[in-house]
Amino acid sequence: MTFLHQYPKAAKVAKANFIVAFIALAIGGLFGFIQALHRTDVFRGFFNSGEYYTLLTGHGVLLALIFTTFFIAGLFVWGVTRSLDREPENMTFTWSWFWLMTIGLIMTAVTILGGLVPDSSIRAAVLYTFYPPLQAHPAFYIGLALVIVASWMAGADWFWSYNKWRKNHPDERIPILTFMALFTMMMWYVCTIGVAVEVVGLLIPWSLGWVTEIEPLLPRTLFWYFGHAVVYFWLLPAYYVWYAILPKLSGGRLFSDAMTRIVFVIFLLLSTPVGYHHQYADPGISVGFKFYAMATTMLLLLPSLMTLFTVVASMEHGARQRGGKGYLKWIGKLPWDSPAFVGCALAGIMFAAGGFSGMINASMNINLLIHNTIWVPGHFHLTVGTAVALTFMAISYWLIPQLTGRKLKFKTLALIQPYAWFLGMTLMSNAMHRAGLAGVPRRTAEPQYSGFEFEPIFGTMAEMDWQIAIGGTILTISLILFLWVITASWMGGEKSDRPVDDYIPEPLSGAEHTPKILDNMKLWFALAIILVLLAYSFPLWEMISDGIFEPGALPRPS
Amino acid sequence: MLIINMPDETSHSTDANSNSTEPAKSWEQRNPEIEREITIDEYQPTGTLTLTLLYFAIVVLMWIFMYFVEFAGNAPSIID
Structure with missing residues (x-):
């Protein structure tokens, strides 16, 4: 008996979400490969430099918004169902959010891909941030709005299950798998208000031609209100895996239930009022609010460092239970031949490196050194591109067998895959960081550094270009390996009642040692709202006080 | 060595069911790869x-x- 046999309805929903996620991953990953060759001038024959920005938009939207959201939905369906021991309450409602999300995704994807059709009027080369002055076809924004509304419904579905469960278990602690899912979704509700207001209130009317003028700072600010918290919407499900599943894969137990809950509470509180740290270079927002955002961002290092401790301590516990000894020798006792473990562990190492470049990004003064340079993509390919994406891929090797009732095929290829991703990302990301330090811009089809004297601070331009191109190629090979292993296992893996050991042992320090107040969702949600109001109410009022559609400037050069 | 048979957060999980004949064994005891169980006090x-x-x-x-x-x-x- 595995998840599929116990909860067949939920398994079907989770599988549907994973299928969409993996298709988005395949297309978005291919676009990334083409970009890596194009901007480094290794090969520019696939598309022209105008179409590069369509590919860039497709890469960002399909991977950062679509792959993540669908995978997270599948993961949470698995976790909430399992830990509450309940199938979804109403399958019509559950399938309706899935299909609404899929329809939204198709609308958005079609408008982006339209940019590759010559003379098409349907296009959306607006990049992942999609705020003015770049303008997309209205269907792009409407599709995104549908995805967001559907994700709200998905969250409501899990709260519904939780409320039903609570009626039968009035005195029990929220099971940790459900706790983490619900706190992630509360954070998502807080932060998506911004992007919903931006898309529905400003961008859709503007793209339909109903209004011609928007205060240019307003949509940027509303986007970044959402745009930094969304990275925690990607990251927290990776933490979900690291806290709930990785300790067991290591051969141990989660170190502390209380630490886990505290970390998720802090992320709910602090994820949203930090958006201005993406706008350090924007005029029109006072430096005081930028400073507030910087302080809050630095405070967010705390839960990530707590995660570093708890997750590494849990892994060490596993290694020592497997016979590990010494200060560092225990690391060798970890299961470095298990694809699911290796992927999560390497993702964690990459995240530690990304943590450093994140501190630079968050610092108000040093940020100007790397603002809008390729350092920033270097940073987020370590965080969302590895910590999140590699964790999701790795845990698929453990989840998909539970959802399909089939054993994993091609285990050697599955084991090579995370190592290849790590190697490819090491090459690509270190070169991106160093190029960014030298001032090389991001989001540029043809950054040209030949024909004149240009000395980067560390290395040469040619060497960095080659590292990006070779790294991108290795990442693509790794992605193909992943898709091949998953597809082959899904279609033709050996059927089994118990294709994988899916037992999750209790934490070393369990919920009985955790303060009850951590489970008080209303309290933490209210505090999160207050912190957001402190950060955003005054600046937003300033931006709209002269009329939302009567700004001092056009949203694009006139 | 102190062995605590900890309650399972997913007590209805497949594992708990398949091991219902031997409920007293902890996860560590059932797992052949684990040499010794380390409790929180020892760790x-x-x-x-x-x-x-x-x-x-x-x-x-x-x-x-x-x-x-x-x-x-x-x-x-x-x-x-």
Whole structure:
């Protein structure tokens, strides 16, 4: 008996979400490969430099918004169902959010891909941030709005299950798998208000031609209100895996239930009022609010460092239970031949490196050194591109067998895959960081550094270009390996009642040692709202006080 | 060695069901790869401390590197 046999309805929903996620991953990953060759001038024959920005938009939207959201939905369906021991309450409602999300995704994807059709009027080369002055076809924004509304419904579905469960278990602690899912979704509700207001209130009317003028700072600010918290919407499900599943894969137990809950509470509180740290270079927002955002961002290092401790301590516990000894020798006792473990562990190492470049990004003064340079993509390919994406891929090797009732095929290829991703990302990301330090811009089809004297601070331009191109190629090979292993296992893996050991042992320090107040969702949600109001109410009022559609400037050069 | 048979958060999980004939055994006892069970009182995460200190040392070195990139190694880039 595995998840599929116990909860067949939920398994079907989770599988549907994973299928969409993996298709988005395949297309978005291919676009990334083409970009890596194009901007480094290794090969520019696939598309022209105008179409590069369509590919860039497709890469960002399909991977950062679509792959993540669908995978997270599948993961949470698995976790909430399992830990509450309940199938979804109403399958019509559950399938309706899935299909609404899929329809939204198709609308958005079609408008982006339209940019590759010559003379098409349907296009959306607006990049992942999609705020003015770049303008997309209205269907792009409407599709995104549908995805967001559907994700709200998905969250409501899990709260519904939780409320039903609570009626039968009035005195029990929220099971940790459900706790983490619900706190992630509360954070998502807080932060998506911004992007919903931006898309529905400003961008859709503007793209339909109903209004011609928007205060240019307003949509940027509303986007970044959402745009930094969304990275925690990607990251927290990776933490979900690291806290709930990785300790067991290591051969141990989660170190502390209380630490886990505290970390998720802090992320709910602090994820949203930090958006201005993406706008350090924007005029029109006072430096005081930028400073507030910087302080809050630095405070967010705390839960990530707590995660570093708890997750590494849990892994060490596993290694020592497997016979590990010494200060560092225990690391060798970890299961470095298990694809699911290796992927999560390497993702964690990459995240530690990304943590450093994140501190630079968050610092108000040093940020100007790397603002809008390729350092920033270097940073987020370590965080969302590895910590999140590699964790999701790795845990698929453990989840998909539970959802399909089939054993994993091609285990050697599955084991090579995370190592290849790590190697490819090491090459690509270190070169991106160093190029960014030298001032090389991001989001540029043809950054040209030949024909004149240009000395980067560390290395040469040619060497960095080659590292990006070779790294991108290795990442693509790794992605193909992943898709091949998953597809082959899904279609033709050996059927089994118990294709994988899916037992999750209790934490070393369990919920009985955790303060009850951590489970008080209303309290933490209210505090999160207050912190957001402190950060955003005054600046937003300033931006709209002269009329939302009567700004001092056009949203694009006139 | 103190062995606690901890309640399972997913007590209805497949594993609990398939092992219903031997409920007294902890996960560690059932797992052939595990040599010994370490309880929270016995466990000293010294390896975690070592790795954390190493990470902090690397971060400090990187900050020093950034200092040279930003202030000491370059002429003012805008005026230049």
